[in-house]
Amino acid sequence: MIEFLRRLFGQSGSSATAKERLRLVLMTDHLELAPEMIEKLKADLVDVISRHVEVDRDRIEVNFERQDTALALLANIPIISVNRPNGNGRHGNGSNGGAPVEPVSETAPAGAVVEDAVAVEAPAPKKKAAADATPPVRKRRRRKKHAAASAAAAPTPT
Amino acid sequence: MHQTQAVEHETEAAAPARRLGRAIVLTSGKGGVGKTTTTANLGTALASRGVKVVLVDADVGLRNLDILLGLESRVKHHLLDVLEERATLDDALVPSKHGDTLYLLAAAQSREKDDVETEKMKALIETLRERFDYVLIDCPAGIELGFKNAVAGADEAIVVCTPEVSAVRDVDRVVGLLGNRFRPQLVINRLRPALVRKGKMLSVEDVNAILRLPLLGVIADEPDIIVTTNRGEPLALRRENPTGAAYHAIAARVAGEDVPAPMPPLSKPSFMERVSSFLGGKRA
Numbered sequence: 001m002i003e004f005l006r007r008l009f010g011q012s013g014s015s016a017t018a019k020e021r022l023r024l025v026l027m028t029d030h031l032e033l034a035p036e037m038i039e040k041l042k043a044d045l046v047d048v049i050s051r052h053v054e055v056d057r058d059r060i061e062v063n064f065e066r067q068d069t070a071l072a073l074l075a076n077i078p079i080i081s082v083n084r085p086n087g088n089g090r091h092g093n094g095s096n097g098g099a100p101v102e103p104v105s106e107t108a109p110a111g112a113v114v115e116d117a118v119a120v121e122a123p124a125p126k127k128k129a130a131a132d133a134t135p136p137v138r139k140r141r142r143r144k145k146h147a148a149a150s151a152a153a154a155p156t157p158t
Numbered sequence: 159m160h161q162t163q164a165v166e167h168e169t170e171a172a173a174p175a176r177r178l179g180r181a182i183v184l185t186s187g188k189g190g191v192g193k194t195t196t197t198a199n200l201g202t203a204l205a206s207r208g209v210k211v212v213l214v215d216a217d218v219g220l221r222n223l224d225i226l227l228g229l230e231s232r233v234k235h236h237l238l239d240v241l242e243e244r245a246t247l248d249d250a251l252v253p254s255k256h257g258d259t260l261y262l263l264a265a266a267q268s269r270e271k272d273d274v275e276t277e278k279m280k281a282l283i284e285t286l287r288e289r290f291d292y293v294l295i296d297c298p299a300g301i302e303l304g305f306k307n308a309v310a311g312a313d314e315a316i317v318v319c320t321p322e323v324s325a326v327r328d329v330d331r332v333v334g335l336l337g338n339r340f341r342p343q344l345v346i347n348r349l350r351p352a353l354v355r356k357g358k359m360l361s362v363e364d365v366n367a368i369l370r371l372p373l374l375g376v377i378a379d380e381p382d383i384i385v386t387t388n389r390g391e392p393l394a395l396r397r398e399n400p401t402g403a404a405y406h407a408i409a410a411r412v413a414g415e416d417v418p419a420p421m422p423p424l425s426k427p428s429f430m431e432r433v434s435s436f437l438g439g440k441r442a
Contacts, residue, residue, distance in 0.1 A: 013356060013357020013358050014357070014358050015353075015354070015357050015358055015359050015360050015361070015364065016357065018322075018323050018359075018360050018364075019360060019364050021323055022323045022326055022327065022360075022368060023368070025323070025327055026326075026327060026330055026368060029327065029330070029331065033334065
């Protein structure tokens with residue numbers, strides 16, 4: 001009853017606001033205090049993406065941006081080349097157990113040079129999502145070419 | 159409940175020769191959350207258990223602990239006098255008016271925090287640990303040299319936090335700076351149960367969902383605290399007062415006793431409260 005009246009008079013507790021602000025501010029604080037973690041994240045991100053496409057390691061930008069109710073990870077990763085798909089594409093980009101991956105290099109066919117970016121974004125709620133919509137990390141890739149792994153990128157799992 | 163029995167309280171960092179007392183720093187990052195009040199009350203409550211307690215005011219330049227204990231007129235020498243060997247420790251230790259096992263080492267008022275040498279401070283705390291069961295260090299606000307000096311000699315920390323965004327954020331930062339060595343424990347101060355109930359103040363759960371620290375206890379925001387501060391008589395002297403009792407429970411927990419963390423009751427709203435919240439409670 002009291003709750004109902006409260007809602008009726010527009011009194012929603014400010015403690016909820018406090019909680020939300022606190023959560024966000026601490027996330028940004030923690031990121032600010034951990035630059036080495038961001039570097040590591042950057043490197044990991046590039047390693048994962050490099051399994052599929054060749055990226056320009058020198059021009060990668062990773063930023064955290066506060067959006068109204070969430071913290072977003074924004075990565076801008078220029079792609080140098082994408083391998084020609086061989087066979088029926090969708091499989092066999094073997095995850096090679098976390099070992100560092102050589103980025104695809106000269107072997108890329110000339111025609112496949114693409115200058116585009118892979119954008120990885122975390123939660124921004126309003127963005128229409130790709131597959132797994134569960135917060136806090138949602139990934140959406142523009143121009144996701146599932147190039148089957150080249151010999152250099154990953155050993156074929158056969 | 160006197161010295162002999164009290165000395166039996168185990169301290170983990172025991173030196174082989176003589177058991178050293180525990181050096182606990184009370185800190186918070188943010189100012190005005192009640193570090194000094196907590197130090198005075200916790201010290202008073204611990205001393206009433208019969209153990210020897212010294213309260214060290216490390217807030218050089220802004221001495222206050224003497225006021226809360228009502229000892230301001232008795233301070234003749236201070237921390238820096240001892241550190242710079244102008245006075246002996248015995249000259250500088252001020253016995254409390256209440257209980258004969260509580261002492262104060264006041265801060266210098268006319269000096270600055272940067273005047274304290276970290277190594278000397280460390281050595282002094284070590285000396286105090288040889289003589290007292292508890293050395294409570296009242297840390298200045300901030301995370302600069304004053305904080306570092308206050309923390310230098312301590313081996314445990316109690317962080318004091320109010321249910322406010324800024325205070326929680328600062329405690330989070332301080333806990334990060336302290337690292338694992340101090341095993342920080344939490345006192346939530348100035349909680350206003352009526353506001354928590356109405357959803358206008360962060361609750362104990364809200365605060366500790368973020369800080370995730372062992373909770374020593376929760377102290378309500380109470381007019382009695384102000385009154386006792388005015389008089390220079392810590393509320394912990396009055397066990398019959400709920401807040402005074404809460405400090406005793408916290409002291410018991412600090413001493414390792416298995417008693418529940420004191421928590422002000424979030425009692426049901428009174429009829430008048432309902433009426434006023436109905437009429438005037440639009441502003442959250």
